[in-house]
Amino acid sequence: MNWKELFPQFQPELLSTLEKEAVEKTFLAGEVIMRTGQYIKSTVIVLSGRIKIYRENEGGGEFLIYYIGPGEACAMSLICAIQSQTSKIMARAEEDTDVLMIPIQLMDELMNKYKSWYQFVIETYRMRFDELLSVVDNIAFRNMDERLEFYLKRHAEETGKKRIELSHQQIADDLATSREVISRLLKKMEQRKLVHLHRNAVELLPQ
Numbered sequence: 548m549n550w551k552e553l554f555p556q557f558q559p560e561l562l563s564t565l566e567k568e569a570v571e572k573t574f575l576a577g578e579v580i581m582r583t584g585q586y587i588k589s590t591v592i593v594l595s596g597r598i599k600i601y602r603e604n605e606g607g608g609e610f611l612i613y614y615i616g617p618g619e620a621c622a623m624s625l626i627c628a629i630q631s632q633t634s635k636i637m638a639r640a641e642e643d644t645d646v647l648m649i650p651i652q653l654m655d656e657l658m659n660k661y662k663s664w665y666q667f668v669i670e671t672y673r674m675r676f677d678e679l680l681s682v683v684d685n686i687a688f689r690n691m692d693e694r695l696e697f698y699l700k701r702h703a704e705e706t707g708k709k710r711i712e713l714s715h716q717q718i719a720d721d722l723a724t725s726r727e728v729i730s731r732l733l734k735k736m737e738q739r740k741l742v743h744l745h746r747n748a749v750e751l752l753p754q
Contacts, residue, residue, distance in 0.1 A: 550571070550594045553617060557664070558661055558663050560661070561664055564653075564657070564661075568649070568650060569647045569650070570589070571646070571647055571648075572646055573643065573644070573645050574598075574640040574643070574644045575640060577640065578639065579638070580598060580638040580639060580646075581634050581638035582634065582637060583602075583603060583634055583635065583636065583637055584634065585634045586627075586634075587627040587632075587633075588651060589624075589648035589649055589651060590621070590648070590649045591620065591621050591638070591646050591647070591648055592618075592620045592647045593616055593618070593619055593644060593645075594645040594646060594647055595644065595645045596616075596640060596641070596643055596644025596645060597640070597642055597644060597706070598639065598644055598646075599614055599638070599640075599641045600612045600613050600614065600623065600638050601637050601638075601639075602637070608720065608723060609721060609723075610721070611722070612636065612682060613682075614641065614705050616705065619671070620667070620668075620671045621638060622671050622672055622675035623635065623636045623675075625668055625672075685697055691724060692732050692735070695733070696741070698721065699742070699749060699751060703751050709750055710745075710748055710751075711748060711749045711750070713748070713749065715729045715733065716729075718733075718749075733749060741754070
């Protein structure tokens with residue numbers, strides 16, 4: 548699919564500018580796209596595939612913030628690019644992912660010249676703020692078993708797949724807990740017939 552079809556809301560002039568100035572790039576599954584403390588030279592829009600956005604602690608532990616998929620932009624990269632700040636998050640390709648990289652020197656021009664780009668940026672901020680509120684609600688108001696169930700359903704909605712190809716350790720990393728806790732809770736979910744466990748995968752069952 549032509550990447551322009553992902554953005555029917557963009558003005559023809561904006562699409563022409565992006566075609567001339569932006570660069571398409573492919574990241575392989577597992578490849579780090581953005582590191583904490585790195586200066587952002589380009590903002591990133593996903594054309595295909597999926598990117599995981601997360602925080603990393605000093606010990607290398609990960610905490611999932613949100614995913615971005617086709618037609619979506621990384622709000623953090625937009626903010627850092629506009630304000631010339633270093634990244635506060637990590638970004639990694641969850642699968643082979645094609646992106647459109649837009650140089651930061653274009654950002655002021657795009658924001659001032661194209662209303663559809665301005666609206667796209669604002670909508671990106673709104674969506675990611677809602678995601679962050681959801682994360683905060685889960686941490687503050689839910690037990691780990693509820694957080695795990697929410698995480699699995701969210702992952703399935705993001706990917707459109709009921710079979711979630713993640714190990715217990717990967718899930719534990721995303722939820723900032725131990726593998727043993729996740730394994731125990733998943734076993735309970737399987738007993739309740741909410742999931743079926745496979746090797747390095749969890750399948751959500753119809754309810």
